[in-house]
Amino acid sequence: MKLSRQFPLNALRVFEAVARHLSFTKAGEELGLTQTAVSYQVKLLEETLKETLFLRQPRKILLTEAGARLAPKVTEGFDILASAVNEMQGVAEGTLIIHSTHTFASHWLARHLGIFQLDNPTIAVRLETSQAVIDFSKTEADLAIRVGTGEWPGLKSHFVMRNHFTPMLSPKLADTIGGVHDPLDLLKLKIIDPGDPWWRLWFTAAGHPDAPLESASRNRLGSQAVEAAAAIAGHGVAILRPDFYQDDVAMGRLIQPFDLTCEDGSHYWLVYPEARRQTAKLRAFRAFLQKTLPSFDKGPDSGIM
Amino acid sequence: MKLSRQFPLNALRVFEAVARHLSFTKAGEELGLTQTAVSYQVKLLEETLKETLFLRQPRKILLTEAGARLAPKVTEGFDILASAVNEMQGVAEGTLIIHSTHTFASHWLARHLGIFQLDNPTIAVRLETSQAVIDFSKTEADLAIRVGTGEWPGLKSHFVMRNHFTPMLSPKLADTIGGVHDPLDLLKLKIIDPGDPWWRLWFTAAGHPDAPLESASRNRLGSQAVEAAAAIAGHGVAILRPDFYQDDVAMGRLIQPFDLTCEDGSHYWLVYPEARRQTAKLRAFRAFLQKTLPSFDKGPDSGIM
DNA sequence: TTCATGCATCAGTCCTCTTGATCCATAGAG
DNA sequence: CTCTATGGATCAAGAGGACTGATGCATGAA
Numbered sequence: 001m002k003l004s005r006q007f008p009l010n011a012l013r014v015f016e017a018v019a020r021h022l023s024f025t026k027a028g029e030e031l032g033l034t035q036t037a038v039s040y041q042v043k044l045l046e047e048t049l050k051e052t053l054f055l056r057q058p059r060k061i062l063l064t065e066a067g068a069r070l071a072p073k074v075t076e077g078f079d080i081l082a083s084a085v086n087e088m089q090g091v092a093e094g095t096l097i098i099h100s101t102h103t104f105a106s107h108w109l110a111r112h113l114g115i116f117q118l119d120n121p122t123i124a125v126r127l128e129t130s131q132a133v134i135d136f137s138k139t140e141a142d143l144a145i146r147v148g149t150g151e152w153p154g155l156k157s158h159f160v161m162r163n164h165f166t167p168m169l170s171p172k173l174a175d176t177i178g179g180v181h182d183p184l185d186l187l188k189l190k191i192i193d194p195g196d197p198w199w200r201l202w203f204t205a206a207g208h209p210d211a212p213l214e215s216a217s218r219n220r221l222g223s224q225a226v227e228a229a230a231a232i233a234g235h236g237v238a239i240l241r242p243d244f245y246q247d248d249v250a251m252g253r254l255i256q257p258f259d260l261t262c263e264d265g266s267h268y269w270l271v272y273p274e275a276r277r278q279t280a281k282l283r284a285f286r287a288f289l290q291k292t293l294p295s296f297d298k299g300p301d302s303g304i305m
Numbered sequence: 306m307k308l309s310r311q312f313p314l315n316a317l318r319v320f321e322a323v324a325r326h327l328s329f330t331k332a333g334e335e336l337g338l339t340q341t342a343v344s345y346q347v348k349l350l351e352e353t354l355k356e357t358l359f360l361r362q363p364r365k366i367l368l369t370e371a372g373a374r375l376a377p378k379v380t381e382g383f384d385i386l387a388s389a390v391n392e393m394q395g396v397a398e399g400t401l402i403i404h405s406t407h408t409f410a411s412h413w414l415a416r417h418l419g420i421f422q423l424d425n426p427t428i429a430v431r432l433e434t435s436q437a438v439i440d441f442s443k444t445e446a447d448l449a450i451r452v453g454t455g456e457w458p459g460l461k462s463h464f465v466m467r468n469h470f471t472p473m474l475s476p477k478l479a480d481t482i483g484g485v486h487d488p489l490d491l492l493k494l495k496i497i498d499p500g501d502p503w504w505r506l507w508f509t510a511a512g513h514p515d516a517p518l519e520s521a522s523r524n525r526l527g528s529q530a531v532e533a534a535a536a537i538a539g540h541g542v543a544i545l546r547p548d549f550y551q552d553d554v555a556m557g558r559l560i561q562p563f564d565l566t567c568e569d570g571s572h573y574w575l576v577y578p579e580a581r582r583q584t585a586k587l588r589a590f591r592a593f594l595q596k597t598l599p600s601f602d603k604g605p606d607s608g609i610m
Numbered sequence: 611t612t613c614a615t616g617c618a619t620c621a622g623t624c625c626t627c628t629t630g631a632t633c634c635a636t637a638g639a640g
Numbered sequence: 641c642t643c644t645a646t647g648g649a650t651c652a653a654g655a656g657g658a659c660t661g662a663t664g665c666a667t668g669a670a
Contacts, residue, residue: 003336003627004657009314012386024617031308037659039618044658049390050581051397055443058667059616064445066397073389077382081317084378085354092356092371138360140369276355308658309626329648342628344649349627363636364647 011045014038015053016078019071022061095124096281100145102129103224104268107244108161109145116288123281136273143272143285150269150300156277158297160268160289161243164261165198168228168245168254169237180257183208190236192227198239202262228254267300316350319343320358321383324376327366400429401586405450407434408529409573412549413466414450421593428586441578448577448590455574455605461582463602465573465594466548469566470503473533473550473559474542485562488513495541497532503544507567533559572605 004010017027018038028038046053053067063071100109105127113125134144136155150157167186174180177188183206191199194213203211228245231238232253242261248254270289276282289296309315319342322332329343336343351358358372368376405414410432418430439449441460455462472491479485482493488511496504499518508516533550536543537558547566553559575594581587594601 003315003318003338003342006337007318007387007390009318009386010308010658012390013308013312013314025615032311033308033658034660035617036619036661037308040658043618049394050584051394052442052445055445056617057443058665059614061617065400065402066393069396070389070393073385073392077386077389080378080385081314081382082312084375084382085312085317087378088371088375089354089356091374095370097370137357138362140357140360279355315627330646338627339629340648341630341650345627348649361648363634364645366648 005048008041008045008048011041011048012074013078014041015045015067016071016074018042018054018061019063019067020075022063024061093280094122095126096285097126097128097140097142098145098285099128099130099134099139099141099143101147103241103244104145105129106225107241112292115292116285119288120281120284123284142276142279142281143270146269146271147266148269149266152271154274155271156274157269157271158286158289159295159299160270161293161295162263162300163267164241164263165202165239166242166256166258166261167202167237168240168242168249168256169231170234171252171255173231173234173236174255174257180255183258184211186237186257187211192230192236192238196239198262198264201264202239202260205262206258206260263300310353313346313350313353316346316353317379318383319346320350320372321376321379323347323359323366324368324372325380327368329366398585399427400431401590402431402433402445402447403450403590404433404435404439404444404446404448406452408546408549409450410434411530412546417597420597421590424593425586425589428589447581447584447586448575451574451576452571453574454571457576459579460576461579463575463591463594464600464604465575466598466600467568467605468572469546469568470507470544471547471561471563471566472507472542473545473547473554473561474536475539476557476560478539478541479560479562485560488563489516491542491562492516497535497541497543501544503567503569506569507544507565510567511563511565568605575601 014027014031014033014037017030018024021027021030024038024042025035027033028035031038033041042054049066051066052064053070055062055064098109106129109127113127117123117125128141133146133148134141136144145160146152146157147163150159169180169186169189173189177185180186183203191213193199199213200209200211203209203213224240224244227238228240228248230236231240232248242249242256245254245256249256270286272282286297319332319336319338322335323329323343326332326335329347330340332338333340333343338346347359354371356371357369358375360367360369403414411434414432418432422428422430433446438451438453439446441449450465451457451462452468455464474485474491474494478494482490485491488508496518498504504518505514505516508514508518529545529549532543533545533553535541536545537553547554547561550559550561554561575591577587591602
């Protein structure tokens, strides 16, 4: 209780309202307090300052000289505080901070965010990328795009898209072996990061669970972009998310030899703290995904994509 | 508790300190709170604003963008509030508001206040006169000079001077009857306000309780100055406080024919609310009276004057 | 006179605020 | 790499402050 005694801010706030209305009762109405409470607070302030602030005359009150001198500056002070809070909230509402993996950011968000910004010209977007799973309490972010199962305690998550993958390579490389027609053809080429579990999953799905793959332990975290670059350069076959490389396919830099795609159970999700669900910018972003992605919020098992 | 919920001012104050120190613990020390209390208040504010203000990282905290935007303006707001209170108190301490009867103000205070102001150049004096007994809760005043018995509930009173009186008249008028040598000589002249009870008291004290005086009921409240003016103009004999007319005596405009003075039990007192006893300006004023008036604070029965 | 208005006072209640203990994560020292 | 110090979060408990409703008082208006 010490704080309120050192400097009775609430009493000062009540005083400010009373000074404006020149009425305890009216000030109480403005503040949602009873006249009794107002009287109490004013008295408290007067005792703290050791100055009489109001002259209580029957049926009306007047400011003393001290009170009259105090009131305008107090009003100014509270105005600044109020506007500070308002502006802060306004600005905060007007900036959307997105954390995403580098891959998703560069291959999907970067390409579609323009639509969001056209639809929401008042919202500024800040896009941050990081491979690590961010902690909303330690990092400044309104939302994040994460890969996982969609289960994170305390966070609300919406399904964004499946995280499927399939081998991709440059058409020139395919030509060196007369084209890729069978999954096993791939083994004639250099496999980029053959230790990636996705390879085993894919070959298994293709009916070749025993395909001879080196089982190096290297994790592919964060390297999909590098692998893609290597594949485009013709250094080998990479296992990639085809969605993300449609441009490269269209430009003839990559081909997807098989329709077969695989999944490992983890997908892309939009996540944010449960409590912020209702902010305008979040609603706007959800609406944007809804409009742009047919699969949005439909769960990993319902959508086709 | 409603006020603090609508807009948690104390939490804002805590936030301000934390933002300056970038430390919950240090802010707590500044405010005289524990780290726990600071943590609680910050959390409260964040929940109210629905904005994270600090990023809690191990062994240090950072302001979020929202927090960084909020902090400087909040500091400014509190600075203004603090300076408002300080200035108000400074000004209030620097102004002494005296309420006095018109008579005492014009005949004693006006003549001696110069000394007080020389001794206390930092204190501005505002002198208000009124016949009515003022109510400190309804009128703005630091102290008052009152006539009475010295007993007022809730007020501290110091004896200032006896309220004695004696007949006074113009020397020219005295000459018209060959000088005033015996109290009964006065009856040869016009008595100004013969209904004034002071006349009866004085004649009784002079050994003539049966002096023939008209017993008009008119009260002399506030009219001493008028009576004096009439006496100076030679219109008759007035019963006055000799102290207040020493100048007129010195200038030959009035004479006090008899040394005998009377009292009616009421005297001049300095009064002020008990609670304000220790303010600097009140101490200064008491010291001034002490220095200037031998009778000050000695009680009506001890002093000679 | 009687009524209406507006503040002060009082006693009681609710719940905010604060504390102290404890836990946890990390940076830095050795 | 282990150990220690630092700094914040969490928890339960308790004190005391803020608020309410009823009542009283003084005054201006009808």
